[in-house]
Amino acid sequence: MDTSFVKTDEVQRLLDRVVGAESDQGNPRLKAILRDLVESLMALIVCHDISEDEMWGAVSFLQAGAPEFGLLMPGVGLEHFLDLYMDAKDAEAGLTGGTPRTIEGPLYVEGAPLVENDADLSSDPDDTCTLYMTGRIIGPDNEPVENAIVHVWHANSKGFYSHFDPTSAQTPFNNRRRIKLGADGRYAFHSKMPNGYSVPPGGSADQLMIALGRHGNRPAHVHFFVEAPGYRHLTTQINFGDDPFAADDFAFGTREGLLPVPNRQGDSAYIAFDFRLQRAEDRHEQQISSRIRLEVA
CATH class of the missing domain: 2.60.130.10 (Aromatic compound dioxygenase)
Structure with missing residues (x-):
């Protein structure tokens, strides 16, 4: 599968809901940045066929490594x-x-x-x-x-x-x-x-x-x-x-x-x-x- 999957209507609707696109509340700049960030991560998952185990392994690494983010x-x-x-x-x-x-x-x-x-x-x-x-x-x-x-x-x-x-x-x-x-x-x-x-x-x-x-x-x-x-x-x-x-x-x-x-x-x-x-x-x-x-x- 190629990254065009991220551009499907279903995924794009999900991204809009993630950032509250239909609401006039919140920070517009944050909404735009977060939408692009999450979409880029979705494309990365598809591009490299990242598995569920690999994704949650990365989350665990980042959680454990929080004190060393610097x-x-x-x-x-x-x-x-x-x-x-x-x-x-x-x-x-x-x-x-x-x-x-x-x-x-x-x-x-x-x-x-x-x-x-x-x-x-x-x-x-x-x-x-x-x-x-x-x-x-x-x-x-x-x-x-x-x-x-x-x-x-x-x-x-x-x-x-x-x-x-x-x-x-x-x-x-x-x-x-x-x-x-x-x-x-x-x-x-x-x-x-x-x-x-x-x-x-x-x-x-x-x-x-x-x-x-x-x-x-x-x-x-x-x-x-x-x-x-x-x-x-x-x-x-x-x-x-x-x-x-x-x-x-x-x-x-x-x-x-x-x-x-x-x-x-x-x-x-x-x-x-x-x-x-x-x-x-x-x-x-x-x-x-x-x-x-x-x-x-």
Whole structure:
């Protein structure tokens, strides 16, 4: 059977009933999106002759894997696809330049301490070298961006993030800060060097990667939000260019222009990196995207 079955009157009437097409109540945009989504899933079932057992197996996988949706989204490329789509829309609108955006990931925590420049991100001791990172926040005309706030977060040397550490060994907001900058747009911080990590062994993301013949590893990296009045909010991260998984990130977070190689000297490593922001056309572009994030009192 081919996918034309989905276009039969009986199936189309079912789709109309699913989204309440005959009712003037509800959200019209949601109705249109849900109708197309369900119809696409129906076509997928027919195209691949998906059995009842396979369908309910997928439902069981998603139900059991709900706590790891934040890993499954980047793992199947959907979070990276959103970046590609936003890039394409920017190019279509003639908006070019700026530091590349890339995935946020699921491990940001609201309410990190707001600190002055030249901050130490690490609250806990860690048997690794110290990372020193410096640079500028600049606008499209190389102007220094005034009064920016740089959100920084990364893992420790074991690949664990504070608030998500399975050993519960880290203090709150270890390797997490919001850095308040001045008029010159310069930033600086230091912290204990992060390491890469893999998805939780035996978890839903790991099971899916094994089924696909893939690994679940990420290279060492540092996450950033950059916000400033009058400029578009930037969500990005740097992956260390000398990490063995830099070119094979399971989460597809690696992007050209975001691969600095740390200058390693004994017990220290240095990265110089500038962030270039685009000007915002409205207040919405200055704001962080809406998603569920961990909040800590």
